[in-house]
Structures are given as structure tokens and as C-alpha cells.
Amino acid sequence: MSEEKPQAQPVPVASSEEEWIDEQVRRTVLVTPMDRVVDLVDKIYNWGRRNSVWPMGFGLACCAIEMICTSASRFDISRFGMELFRASPRQADLMIVAGTVTKKMAPSIVRLYNQMAEPKYVLAMGACASAGGPFKEGYSVVSGVDKLIPVDVYVPGCPPTPSALLYGLMQLQKKIDGQTIRDVSWYRKGASEGIPEPVLGPDVFDPRRAEEITALAGDPGKLEARAINIKSKAESKAEKK
Amino acid sequence: MAVNAPVAPAELKSNLNDPLVIAEKIKAQYPTAVEAANAQGIVVQGEQLLEVARYLHDTPELGFDYLHNVTSVDYPDRLEVVYHVSNLARGGTPLTLKVNAARQDPAVPSLVPVYRGANFQEREVYDMMGVRFLGHPNLRRILLWDGFEGFPLRKDYKEPYYEDERKPFGTRWDQGHHVIAEDRNPWHDNVKYPASFDAVGYKPQRDTVRTVGAEDAVATKLRTDKLVLNIGPQHPSTHGVLRLKVTLDGETVVAAEPVLGYLHRNHEKIGERNTYLQNIPFTDRLDYITSMANNLAYVVGVEKLMGIKAPERAEYLRVIMAELTRWISHIAAIGFIYNDLGAFYTPLLYGLEERELVLDLFEAASGSRMMCNYMRFGGVARDVPEGFLDKVQYLVTERFPRRMDELEAYMVGNELFTARARNIGILPRDLAINYSAAGPVLRASGVKYDLRRADPYSIYDRFEFDVPVGTVGDMHDRFTVRIAEMRESVKILKQALAQIPAGEIMTGKKNYQIRVPKGEVYGRAENPKGELGFFMVSDGTPNPYRYHVRAPAFINLTALNEMVVGHKIADLIVILGSLDVVMGEVDR
Numbered sequence: 001m002s003e004e005k006p007q008a009q010p011v012p013v014a015s016s017e018e019e020w021i022d023e024q025v026r027r028t029v030l031v032t033p034m035d036r037v038v039d040l041v042d043k044i045y046n047w048g049r050r051n052s053v054w055p056m057g058f059g060l061a062c063c064a065i066e067m068i069c070t071s072a073s074r075f076d077i078s079r080f081g082m083e084l085f086r087a088s089p090r091q092a093d094l095m096i097v098a099g100t101v102t103k104k105m106a107p108s109i110v111r112l113y114n115q116m117a118e119p120k121y122v123l124a125m126g127a128c129a130s131a132g133g134p135f136k137e138g139y140s141v142v143s144g145v146d147k148l149i150p151v152d153v154y155v156p157g158c159p160p161t162p163s164a165l166l167y168g169l170m171q172l173q174k175k176i177d178g179q180t181i182r183d184v185s186w187y188r189k190g191a192s193e194g195i196p197e198p199v200l201g202p203d204v205f206d207p208r209r210a211e212e213i214t215a216l217a218g219d220p221g222k223l224e225a226r227a228i229n230i231k232s233k234a235e236s237k238a239e240k241k
Numbered sequence: 242m243a244v245n246a247p248v249a250p251a252e253l254k255s256n257l258n259d260p261l262v263i264a265e266k267i268k269a270q271y272p273t274a275v276e277a278a279n280a281q282g283i284v285v286q287g288e289q290l291l292e293v294a295r296y297l298h299d300t301p302e303l304g305f306d307y308l309h310n311v312t313s314v315d316y317p318d319r320l321e322v323v324y325h326v327s328n329l330a331r332g333g334t335p336l337t338l339k340v341n342a343a344r345q346d347p348a349v350p351s352l353v354p355v356y357r358g359a360n361f362q363e364r365e366v367y368d369m370m371g372v373r374f375l376g377h378p379n380l381r382r383i384l385l386w387d388g389f390e391g392f393p394l395r396k397d398y399k400e401p402y403y404e405d406e407r408k409p410f411g412t413r414w415d416q417g418h419h420v421i422a423e424d425r426n427p428w429h430d431n432v433k434y435p436a437s438f439d440a441v442g443y444k445p446q447r448d449t450v451r452t453v454g455a456e457d458a459v460a461t462k463l464r465t466d467k468l469v470l471n472i473g474p475q476h477p478s479t480h481g482v483l484r485l486k487v488t489l490d491g492e493t494v495v496a497a498e499p500v501l502g503y504l505h506r507n508h509e510k511i512g513e514r515n516t517y518l519q520n521i522p523f524t525d526r527l528d529y530i531t532s533m534a535n536n537l538a539y540v541v542g543v544e545k546l547m548g549i550k551a552p553e554r555a556e557y558l559r560v561i562m563a564e565l566t567r568w569i570s571h572i573a574a575i576g577f578i579y580n581d582l583g584a585f586y587t588p589l590l591y592g593l594e595e596r597e598l599v600l601d602l603f604e605a606a607s608g609s610r611m612m613c614n615y616m617r618f619g620g621v622a623r624d625v626p627e628g629f630l631d632k633v634q635y636l637v638t639e640r641f642p643r644r645m646d647e648l649e650a651y652m653v654g655n656e657l658f659t660a661r662a663r664n665i666g667i668l669p670r671d672l673a674i675n676y677s678a679a680g681p682v683l684r685a686s687g688v689k690y691d692l693r694r695a696d697p698y699s700i701y702d703r704f705e706f707d708v709p710v711g712t713v714g715d716m717h718d719r720f721t722v723r724i725a726e727m728r729e730s731v732k733i734l735k736q737a738l739a740q741i742p743a744g745e746i747m748t749g750k751k752n753y754q755i756r757v758p759k760g761e762v763y764g765r766a767e768n769p770k771g772e773l774g775f776f777m778v779s780d781g782t783p784n785p786y787r788y789h790v791r792a793p794a795f796i797n798l799t800a801l802n803e804m805v806v807g808h809k810i811a812d813l814i815v816i817l818g819s820l821d822v823v824m825g826e827v828d829r
């Protein structure tokens with residue numbers, strides 16, 4: 001600071017009331033285009049959100065153990081302001097889907113997602129949550145959580161190392177940084193409508209597609225035409241002979 | 242505690258584990274009961290199974306008091322239900338009982354009246370194969386949901402993404418192109434529905450509130466309402482996706498029924514499509530905290546079937562890996578118990594800190610922290626890098642003992658802990674055996690049964706170590722038994738490090754495709770969670786015809802209801818923690 005205090009400028013005598021008002025506005029109110037105001041708010045808003053992403057304590061399978069390691073002392077997730085694993089979806093901002101999504105679990109996952117308050121993010125951790133992973137061919141495994149809910153970041157690996165998960169979280173921070181309140185979905189009308197929960201029937205199905213499924217199931221010919229058939233080893237061997 | 246005597250040589254053991262001898266004894270009692278008998282096992286007449294089981298169980302001279310495993314095999318002409326029973330005091334190879342059932346509407350008598358440990362296992366067989374168990378108290382699907390179509394482990398069941406009977410899939414190389422699973426399936430997703438399925442009018446089956454034993458437990462005149470509380474599948478203290486349906490009277494637990502299957506990943510179906518070798522990485526993902534030990538149990542089983550042995554150095558490396566695994570598994574379990582008690586995360590962090598050190602070693606040896614995929618049939622995948630054994634040496638001589646002293650000081654002697662753990666969740670000795678509890682849970686109840694002693698595999702008969710047991714079978718015992726076992730693990734590690742020779746790590750050359758002779762085997766090992774068994778039937782092809790996993794955590798859960806009734810809801814969580822369940826193994 002300089003020693004001499006800046007002298008208070010003598011207020012020029014306003015020649016008229018209007019001029020005086022103009023003068024006051026000029027001195028005390030920031031006049032700038034709306035865009036810049038929004039940018040400024042975005043910056044503060046995103047800075048706050050990015051550094052306090054609270055994940056939901058939600059482990060499905062093996063990947064959850066690596067998630068726990070990420071939050072432990074060696075990798076220390078709290079460097080990113082994310083150490084508060086919340087047990088309740090209401091208090092969480094981020095759902096780390098750490099593990100295999102099974103059909104039996106699908107309705108619960110969608111319900112949990114619906115219960116999270118906006119803004120909310122989903123990180124698919126590991127091969128299973130991203131695409132079904134090693135168990136994709138199984139009869140009760142969903143081929144990736146993105147069949148059920150929208151995913152923001154995919155982290156590959158089986159399991160991803162804690163450093164990989166941290167990298168994924170940094171990508172999420174980047175994504176958050178790029179958002180602006182102008183067009184984020186959660187300030188729009190009707191944005192927070194939930195996703196209908198899948199139904200466990202003879203196999204799991206999305207109730208929104210019930211009519212389509214019923215129509216197809218009743219029409220074997222049409223159903224058959226939708227599949228690309230490949231020959232099994234035995235068949236192609238027999239053909240060669 | 243006295244040092245255990247080395248295992249008695251085979252001839253000194255009674256021949257009461259020999260199926261032919263037992264078959265004669267059964268025949269003398271029930272002339273029509275035995276259909277066939279050979280060195281592999283005894284085929285029992287279906288109608289008389291219950292009587293035979295009761296005879297084997299109740300006759301003091303035989304005393305087959307422990308049911309290891311229940312599973313079934315789907316043959317083209319019949320379904321075969323397989324039981325493995327043994328006498329814990331005698332140890333040795335279990336006796337195999339088999340029952341044949343028709344493929345059309347198969348039914349056999351339930352063994353729950355004799356062995357309560359059969360409860361969940363029979364439900365699993367029903368779920369997977371469709372065998373009805375007559376007289377079972379609660380025969381419903383366990384891993385899949387009520388309303389699921391089909392019995393997935395039947396050989397004629399084809400999953401939605403079905404490609405070929407067995408791997409390697411011919412379609413992937415014969416025609417030079419591969420069609421992705423979504424395009425092969427008409428629904429373009431991993432689903433299939435029965436013909437003319439009406440999705441619009443479908444009413445899902447409600448979760449019926451049917452809790453075993455709730456009615457008779459509340460026999461008071463006082464009229465209070467019972468409350469059914471649902472815990473899980475997403476709950477911070479159920480160790481994953483376990484779900485419990487708990488009936489409460491006020492705050493007291495009247496009954497607790499685990500609802501399983503939220504992590505059912507079709508391990509066995511995929512395992513039967515896989516080649517033997519391809520299954521090793523899948524065993525990593527069973528109990529994902531103890532992947533090295535799972536590998537060991539599996540390769541020990543397959544090696545038994547193939548009749549090969551690993552070279553010395555490999556055996557030592559296996560033991561070192563398995564014992565390190567036991568150590569980190571127990572220290573994590575202890576941390577989790579404290580977590581459940583309300584000491585949130587801090588004690589667990591101590592455990593995880595040590596675990597990281599061991600994971601680094603695993604990564605150095607195998608390339609992966611958690612999913613090690615390290616063991617091979619007839620050896621291990623690669624030798625350990627330079628300096629590895631020195632690091633282990635440092636851990637077991639300096640770091641681990643220090644840590645354990647610390648642990649014992651803070652945790653075992655902790656007054657709060659003692660108050661919460663003593664006489665909580667008691668599982669008496671007889672019940673522990675009858676419920677087929679395994680591992681630390683069984684030993685905490687005072688049963689000195691450890692496969693490393695009772696039926697030694699690998700080279701465990703060379704080491705000197707104790708089998709710690711508890712006295713009461715309460716939570717406190719389950720906790721202290723684990724700590725004592727950690728000390729024993731360190732003892733074994735020290736001996737193994739002193740003895741490990743240089744040399745080969747693999748018999749023969751590395752082989753992608755192994756040939757396994759025809760036959761069947763029940764291979765098992767003492768995992769940190771208990772007896773992990775693999776029942777495999779080989780038909781001489783590169784893929785197992787039947788591949789079943791005896792999951793200790795799954796079977797330990799059978800006894801949960803017994804332990805929690807009468808305790809407060811807060812204790813229920815801790816008792817569950819003391820069982821140390823890992824859902825990857827429970828649901829497979």
C-alpha cells in the first residue's frame with residue numbers, strides 16, 4: 001500500500017438531478033453486458049461445485065474396493081474435495097457406479113439415480129459398469145450402466161487403479177467447469193423427471209418399451225429378422241465337409 | 242497351545258472315508274438304498290436319501306456331521322444332485338453322495354432336517370437347475386428373482402448373448418469376422434422374453450414379506466406390532482449389495498433373512514463355456530479381496546484332476562501369496578468390523594495402509610494390484626522380480642508384528658469393543674457344524690478344523706503353525722481368531738521365506754490349452770473366509786462340463802438368522818460384519 005491515502009474526490013456539483021443520478025450509477029453500479037455477468041457467476045458457481053463433488057457411497061462389486069482405496073490415505077481423494085461419501089442419494093452429487101450392474105440390481109440403481117438431487121453426475125467405473133466387462137455374456141448382467149441412466153465419465157480398467165479413478169474424477173471436474181447456468185438442464189422446466197424403473201419380469205424390461213416388446217414377442221417372424229445369425233463352430237465344420 | 246502333531250499318515254486314519262466301506266455299511270442297514278458305489282462316491286436311491294443321511298449323521302461311529310457342498314450336474318439323461326459330507330474330527334477327503342433325478346420335474350428329498358447348512362445351497366440348486374427339494378422350508382429362487390424364466394445352469398438353457406457351446410468360439414476366427422452380441426440377439430440387448438410375452442399387462446411379483454420363523458418367535462401376550470425393515474441392497478453397512486429383510490419387535494431382531502443375488506454374475510455358466518485356463522481370472526473376481534487365494538484353490542483342484550504337481554519353488558511362492566492374502570483380508574475384515582461398530586473409517590485406514598504395501602508386491606509379481614491371475618496349472622505365471630522376497634521378509638519380520646501389537650493394544654483390549662462384542666451373536670459349536678459354517682466363523686465356535694491341517698494341500702504339511710480356535714463362538718471370538726490367524730500366517734511366511742529354493746516355477750511348458758482327463762473332483766483350499774471349494778466334472782474336453790463353486794461366505798450367511806435373533810438392530814450390523822461376507826463370492 002502506498003503511504004499517502006488517496007484523497008477523496010470532491011463530488012462535483014450536479015447540474016441537475018438527472019445528471020446526479022447518472023453519476024451515482026456510474027460510480028457504484030457495474031454496467032456490463034449480461035453475458036459477462038453470467039460468465040462471472042458460472043466461474044464462481046462451477047469452482048464451488050467442482051471442488052465439492054460428494055460421491056454416493058455405493059459399491060457394487062470388486063471396483064468398489066479400489067474406490068475405497070482411492071478414498072484412503074495413500075491416494076487421498078480429499079485432495080479434490082470429494083472425500084465425503086454420502087450414504088444417502090439425496091446428499092450426493094456423483095454416483096460412482098463401481099462394479100457389475102446386474103438385472104436384479106437395475107431397478108434399485110435407477111431409483112437411486114432418481115432420488116439424487118440435481119445437479120447430478122454419473123461415473124461408470126470399470127469395464128463392467130461401462131459395458132458389461134468380463135461378465136457381459138452372462139444372462140443376468142446389464143451391458144453397462146448407460147443402458148439405464150446417462151453416464152458422464154467412463155473409466156476403463158478391471159478394476160481401474162485408484163490413479164485411473166482420480167483421472168476420471170478430474171475429467172468430471174473439467175466437464176463441470178465447462179457448464180454454464182445458461183443451458184444446464186436442471187434449471188429448465190420439467191428437467192428433473194425421473195427415469196421409470198425397469199421391471200423384473202421373465203427378463204428385465206423398460207416399461208417405456210412395453211408395447212414394443214409385446215408386439216415383437218407376439219411376432220416371431222419379425223423378431224427373427226432382427227437378428228444376424230452366425231454359424232457355430234460345429235455348423236461351419238460340417239459345411240466344409 | 243500345543244503345536245499340532247503332523248498329519249497322521251493315511252494308513253493310520255480309519256478307512257471310514259472310503260466310499261466302498263461306507264456303502265457296505267449303508268447296505269447292511271438299508272438294503273435297497275445304494276444304487277451304485279465306487280471310489281468316487283455312492284449313488285443313493287432318491288426316496289431313501291433322507292434316511293441314509295440321517296444314518297450317516299447320527300451313527301456315532303460314522304459321524305458325518307458336516308455337509309460341505311450341495312450341487313447338481315445336468316447330464317443328457319438325468320440330473321444328478323451331489324453332496325459332499327465329512328466328519329470334521331476325522332478330516333480327510335469328503336465322502337461324495339449322489340442322487341439321480343429325472344430331467345422332467347426333478348425332485349429329491351431335502352436334507353435341511355439333518356444338515357441345516359443345506360438350506361441356501363438347495364435353494365441355489367433349485368434356482369439354477371430346477372430341482373425341487375421336498376420338505377424344504379422355504380424353496381424359492383435365491384440368486385435370481387421370482388418370475389425369472391428358465392433354469393440357467395441346465396445345459397439346454399441359452400443365455401441371450403449365446404454364441405457357441407464352448408470357447409474358444411469358432412465364430413470368431415473361422416469366418417474371419419465377428420458379429421457383436423447386440424446384433425446377434427433380436428432384442429439388441431442382453432435380454433430375451435418368452436414367445437407372446439405381454440409386457441404391457443405384466444404385474445411383477447411383489448416381494449412377499451415371508452420371513453422365516455417370525456411367527457413363533459414373538460409369543461408374548463403383549464400386543465406389539467412387528468415391523469419388517471428392509472436393509473439394502475444399497476446400504477453402507479451391508480458390505481456391498483447384500484439385502485436383509487429384518488423383522489423387528491421394537492428394536493429387537495426377531496428374524497433376519499438375507500436376500501441375495503444382487504451381484505449374481507453367472508460365474509458358473511460362464512465357467513462352463515470357458516476353458517480351464519480362462520477361468521483363472523474369473524476366480525479372481527469371486528472374493529475380490531483374496532484373489533491369490535482363490536487362484537490357489539482353483540488350480541489345486543484342477544491339478545488334482547490332471548494328476549500333476551507344481552515344482553518346489555512355485556509351491557512356496559503360492560504359499561507366500563496365499564498367506565499374504567490371508568493377512569490383508571483379515572486386517573481389512575477387522576477394519577470393517579470397527580467400521581460397523583461406529584468407529585468410522587479410521588481403524589480401517591490402518592488396515593488399508595498395510596494392504597497397500599502388499600498390493601504393491603502383488604502388482605510387482607503379477608502385474609495387477611487386485612486381480613492377480615497369478616497361478617497356473619503346474620506352477621505360477623512368472624517368477625517374482627528381484628528384491629520381492631526381501632520386501633516380504635521386511636514386512637513379516639518387522640512391519641507386520643509391530644502393526645499387530647498395535648492392533649491388539651488398540652482394538653482387542655478396547656473396553657468399548659469388548660462391551661459390544663462379548664456374548665453377541667453366539668453361534669454354538671453344534672450349530673456351527675450343522676450350519677456348515679466355515680473358516681474363522683467355524684473355528685471361533687471352537688471347532689479345530691482348518692483344511693491346511695485336516696486335508697493338507699500344496700505344501701502346508703511342512704509348516705509348523707497352530708489352528709487358533711475360540712471358546713464361545715461370539716463376535717469377540719470371531720475377531721480374536723482372525724487376529725491369531727494373522728500371527729500364524731506370519732509364522733508360515735517366515736518359514737516359507739527361509740525354505741524357498743531356487744529353480745523352476747512351472748512343470749512342462751506354458752500351455753494355452755490343457756487337456757484334463759475325464760473324471761470329477763472336489764478341490765478345495767482354506768481361504769481367509771473359509772473353505773473355498775471347486776467341484777468340477779470333466780468330460781475330457783478343454784472345457785469343464787460342470788463347474789461349481791462352494792462359496793464359504795454364501796454358506797456362512799445361512800447361519801445369520803441363528804446368530805442375530807434376540808439382539809438389537811445395531812448388533813445385527815456388527816454380527817454381519819463379523820461374518821466378513823464379500824458379495825462377489827456370495828452371489829457369484
Ligand code: SF4
Nearest residue numbers: 062099126127128158
Ligand atoms: S470391472 Fe472388473 S474389477 Fe470392476 S467390477 Fe467388473 S469385474 Fe470387478
